[in-house]
Amino acid sequence: MPSLMKSVVCLDCGHEMPVEPLPAQCAACGSKWMDVRYDYDAAAGAWRAGLADRTSTLWRYEELLPLADMTAVVSMGEGWTPLTQATNLGRELEHQHIFIKDERQSPTGSFKDRQGTVTVSNLRQRGITECVMASTGNKAAAYAAFCARAGIRLWIFLTSTVPAEKLRELALYGAEVVKITGTYDQAKAVAIDFAARRNLYYDSGADSIPGREAFKTVAFEIAEQLARLEPLGDGRWRAPDWYVQAVSGGIGPLGVWKGFQELKQMGLIDKLPRLALIQTEGCSPMATAWQAGQEKAEPVVPHTRITVLATGDPGRAYTMLRGACQETNGTMIAVSDGEAFRAMRRMARVEGYSMEPAASVAFAGLEKLIADGVIGADETVVVNCSGHTFPAEKHILEDQYVLDLQFGAEATAGHTQLEEGLGAALERLDEQVTTVVVIDDNPQDSRLIRRLLQAHKNYRVFEVNNPLDGLDLVRQRNPDLVVMDLTMPDLDGFALLESFKADSEVAHIPVVVVSAKTLTPADRARLEGRAESLWQKGAFNTRELVEHVVKTLGGDLTDTPDDLAEASAGQVAAASKAALDPDTPEPLRDIVVIDDDRRDARLIRRLLEATGRYRVHEAYDGASGWQTIESENPALVVLDLMLPDTTGEALLERLKANESTRDIPVVVLTAKDVPAAQRGRLLEKIISLFQKANLDRQALVDSVNETLSSG
Ligand SMILES: Cc1ncc(COP(=O)(O)O)c(C=O)c1O
Ligand SMILES: [Zn+2]
Known part of the structure; x- marks a missing residue:
C-alpha cells in the first residue's frame, strides 16, 4: 500500500496543510515545526495481517512514511537491522533482558542512513538536484552515499574536528566538503547562509519532516522484532520497557518516540517505552536542563572528544524530548567520554560489537542506569547501537594496534635466503607481538x-x-x-x-x-x-x-646497544658460573644446535641457556654439526631441516646409524612446510618438531627440559 499521509499540521498554530508537496514552513504562521498525520486505521489493518512478505528495508513500512511516489525511492538496503540479545553484557551487568538494535549494519555504518534514504528519496521525487547540509559526521556520510546514488550534488559543512578519514570518505562519494574551524552550531549557521545566498535546498535538523519520519522505523522494527524474540503470546508487536539512545541534536529519539506513539495508537503495542537519552558530559545541554527541571536547554560550547555528539544548542528538540521523557517517566543523563570509551571496549570484548564512541555513550548510560537501579532487573531494554567504529579515531586506537610485518626484498630470492628472511621476520614479529x-x-x-x-x-x-x-x-x-x-x-x-x-x-x-x-x-x-x-x-x-x-618476558638481549648486550653476556656467564658452583646439584648439559640461520641458532641458544641448565654449541652446516656432536657428545640436538651441505634428514639418518649417537634425542626446528607423510616418518625418530613461523618458545624449552629431566 502506498503512503497513507493525510495532512501536515503546524506544531505551533495547528494549521493543517496538504501533503503534496511537503511544505517547508507553515503557510499560516511561518513555523518550521510541522508534523505529518496518516490514516492509522488503514495502516493498522495492513500491518496486523503481518509484514513477513515485505522488503527487508525500512520501506517495509511505506504506509507511514512521507513519500507519495514510491518509484522515487533511493535505497541500498538500509533499515531492518538486527535486534540481538546481549547475553554476555547482561551477565556482566546482571541484567537478562538487554537487546541491541544494531544500526552499525547499515550501508554507511550508522543509523543516519534512515534519514538519508527518506530525505534523498524526497529530494528525488521533487526533482531537487543540489542540496546543502551541516553535520557532525554520520549524517554527512549517509547523505553523501544516497546523494551519489541519486545523482544529487551535495554540499557538506563540517567542523574541523571531524576526523580526516571521514572527510576522505565524503569526498570519495563526490560530495563538496567544507571544513569550518568552529563549533557545529557555527558550521550550521554558515551552511544556512550559503544555501540562502545560492538559493539551494538546505536540509535542516530536528525540524526536518522526512528526517524525523525516517527514524520512526527504528520503533517499528524494534516492536516487530521484539515480538519474535520475546513474544507476548497474543500475536501483537511488543514495546520494550526502556529505549536507550545517545543524543546530539535529538532528531533520532524524536522520530523513535513518534513511531512508538503511532504503534500504540494503531493498537499494535499496548504501552510506550520509557526513554533514556544519554549525552556526553562535555556536551550535555539536554541532560543538564532535564536534571535542573528546566523547560529550555541552555546552549553550551562543546568540549568533548566525541565530536559526533557535539550539538551545543538543541533548541526546541529538547523541549519536545523533555515532554516525551516526562510522559513516559523516562530520563536524560550524561556520561563522561572515559566511561563511553570503556563501554566501547567492553562491548567489543564481551559481545564482539565494535562501535563508535557516540554509540557507546548509550551503553555507558545503560550501565549507569542499571547500576543506579533506574532500569529494573526485569525490565526489557533496547539500546540503539547507532554507529560503527569507522573511522577509528586516534585517541581510541593508537597506531601500535596495527602489526606491520615487512619482509626484506631478499626474502623472495632463494631458498636459504628465504629461510633467513623468515627467521629474521619471525624474530621481529615475536618482539612486536610481545x-x-x-x-x-x-x-x-x-x-x-x-x-x-x-x-x-x-x-x-x-x-x-x-x-x-x-x-x-x-x-x-x-x-x-x-x-x-x-x-x-x-x-x-x-x-x-x-x-x-x-x-x-x-x-x-x-x-x-x-x-x-x-x-x-x-x-x-x-x-x-x-x-x-x-x-x-x-x-x-x-x-x-x-x-x-x-x-x-623471556627475551634475549642481543640486538640491543653494546652496554646492554655486555650486561646480558655477563649475566649468562654468571648463570653458568652459578650452575657450575659446587653447591649447584646439576651440572650443565651440552646441547648442539645445527642451523644455518645464525640468528635462529643464537635465538635457540639464548632460550636454552636462559634456563641455567644447558651449555649450547652452535653449528651452521652438516659437516661442522657432525664434528661438534662427535666432540661434545651432547645430551640433545636441535636440528634444522635445510642445511647448505646436506639435509637434516640425512644427518638424522647418520645419527641413528651410529652406535654412539643413536640415543641422542633430536628436536627438529624448521622453516620448511613439512608434508604430513614426512612429518609422520620424522616423528618416529625425533622427540618433537617445531615450525619457525609460529614457534612457541616456551613449548620448545619445555620439550627439551622434559626430555632431559626424564632421561
Ligand atoms: C552514531 C550516532 N549516535 C547518536 C547520534 C545522535 O543522534 P541525534 O542526532 O538523533 O541526536 C548521532 C548523531 O549524529 C550519531 O551519529
Ligand atoms: Zn503555524
Whole structure:
C-alpha cells in the first residue's frame, strides 16, 4: 500500500496543510515545526495481517512514511537491522533482558542512513538536484552515499574536528566538503547562509519532516522484532520497557518516540517505552536542563572528544524530548567520554560489537542506569547501537594496534635466503607481538617507560593514564607484562593489583611496580607475591629495569646497544658460573644446535641457556654439526631441516646409524612446510618438531627440559 499521509499540521498554530508537496514552513504562521498525520486505521489493518512478505528495508513500512511516489525511492538496503540479545553484557551487568538494535549494519555504518534514504528519496521525487547540509559526521556520510546514488550534488559543512578519514570518505562519494574551524552550531549557521545566498535546498535538523519520519522505523522494527524474540503470546508487536539512545541534536529519539506513539495508537503495542537519552558530559545541554527541571536547554560550547555528539544548542528538540521523557517517566543523563570509551571496549570484548564512541555513550548510560537501579532487573531494554567504529579515531586506537610485518626484498630470492628472511621476520614479529601495558596517571612517566623499553625492543607498549582504563586494557589485550604505578586517582595501585590477581584470565601476567611512593612494611606485605618487582621512581637504574623486563618476558638481549648486550653476556656467564658452583646439584648439559640461520641458532641458544641448565654449541652446516656432536657428545640436538651441505634428514639418518649417537634425542626446528607423510616418518625418530613461523618458545624449552629431566 502506498503512503497513507493525510495532512501536515503546524506544531505551533495547528494549521493543517496538504501533503503534496511537503511544505517547508507553515503557510499560516511561518513555523518550521510541522508534523505529518496518516490514516492509522488503514495502516493498522495492513500491518496486523503481518509484514513477513515485505522488503527487508525500512520501506517495509511505506504506509507511514512521507513519500507519495514510491518509484522515487533511493535505497541500498538500509533499515531492518538486527535486534540481538546481549547475553554476555547482561551477565556482566546482571541484567537478562538487554537487546541491541544494531544500526552499525547499515550501508554507511550508522543509523543516519534512515534519514538519508527518506530525505534523498524526497529530494528525488521533487526533482531537487543540489542540496546543502551541516553535520557532525554520520549524517554527512549517509547523505553523501544516497546523494551519489541519486545523482544529487551535495554540499557538506563540517567542523574541523571531524576526523580526516571521514572527510576522505565524503569526498570519495563526490560530495563538496567544507571544513569550518568552529563549533557545529557555527558550521550550521554558515551552511544556512550559503544555501540562502545560492538559493539551494538546505536540509535542516530536528525540524526536518522526512528526517524525523525516517527514524520512526527504528520503533517499528524494534516492536516487530521484539515480538519474535520475546513474544507476548497474543500475536501483537511488543514495546520494550526502556529505549536507550545517545543524543546530539535529538532528531533520532524524536522520530523513535513518534513511531512508538503511532504503534500504540494503531493498537499494535499496548504501552510506550520509557526513554533514556544519554549525552556526553562535555556536551550535555539536554541532560543538564532535564536534571535542573528546566523547560529550555541552555546552549553550551562543546568540549568533548566525541565530536559526533557535539550539538551545543538543541533548541526546541529538547523541549519536545523533555515532554516525551516526562510522559513516559523516562530520563536524560550524561556520561563522561572515559566511561563511553570503556563501554566501547567492553562491548567489543564481551559481545564482539565494535562501535563508535557516540554509540557507546548509550551503553555507558545503560550501565549507569542499571547500576543506579533506574532500569529494573526485569525490565526489557533496547539500546540503539547507532554507529560503527569507522573511522577509528586516534585517541581510541593508537597506531601500535596495527602489526606491520615487512619482509626484506631478499626474502623472495632463494631458498636459504628465504629461510633467513623468515627467521629474521619471525624474530621481529615475536618482539612486536610481545605486549606491555604501562599504567601510570602521569603521562610523562608512562611515556618515559614506553620509550625506554622501545629503545631496546620492538615491543608493543600501550600507555594508559588511569587505572580503570588500565584494568580494561589488560583484560582486552591480555599483555605479556604490566608496568604500573601505585598512587593513582579512582583506584589505587594496590587495589588494581588485587583486581588483576583476582581475575583468573589475567592473574598470570607479571606486574612490575614503578612508583614514587615510599613503601611502608604494610605496603610491601600487600605487594608481596603479587608484584614481580618494585622500583622506586627516580632512584632506579634504567638499564636494570629494561634488563629485568626483557628477562621477565623471556627475551634475549642481543640486538640491543653494546652496554646492554655486555650486561646480558655477563649475566649468562654468571648463570653458568652459578650452575657450575659446587653447591649447584646439576651440572650443565651440552646441547648442539645445527642451523644455518645464525640468528635462529643464537635465538635457540639464548632460550636454552636462559634456563641455567644447558651449555649450547652452535653449528651452521652438516659437516661442522657432525664434528661438534662427535666432540661434545651432547645430551640433545636441535636440528634444522635445510642445511647448505646436506639435509637434516640425512644427518638424522647418520645419527641413528651410529652406535654412539643413536640415543641422542633430536628436536627438529624448521622453516620448511613439512608434508604430513614426512612429518609422520620424522616423528618416529625425533622427540618433537617445531615450525619457525609460529614457534612457541616456551613449548620448545619445555620439550627439551622434559626430555632431559626424564632421561
Ligand atoms: C552514531 C550516532 N549516535 C547518536 C547520534 C545522535 O543522534 P541525534 O542526532 O538523533 O541526536 C548521532 C548523531 O549524529 C550519531 O551519529
Ligand atoms: Zn503555524
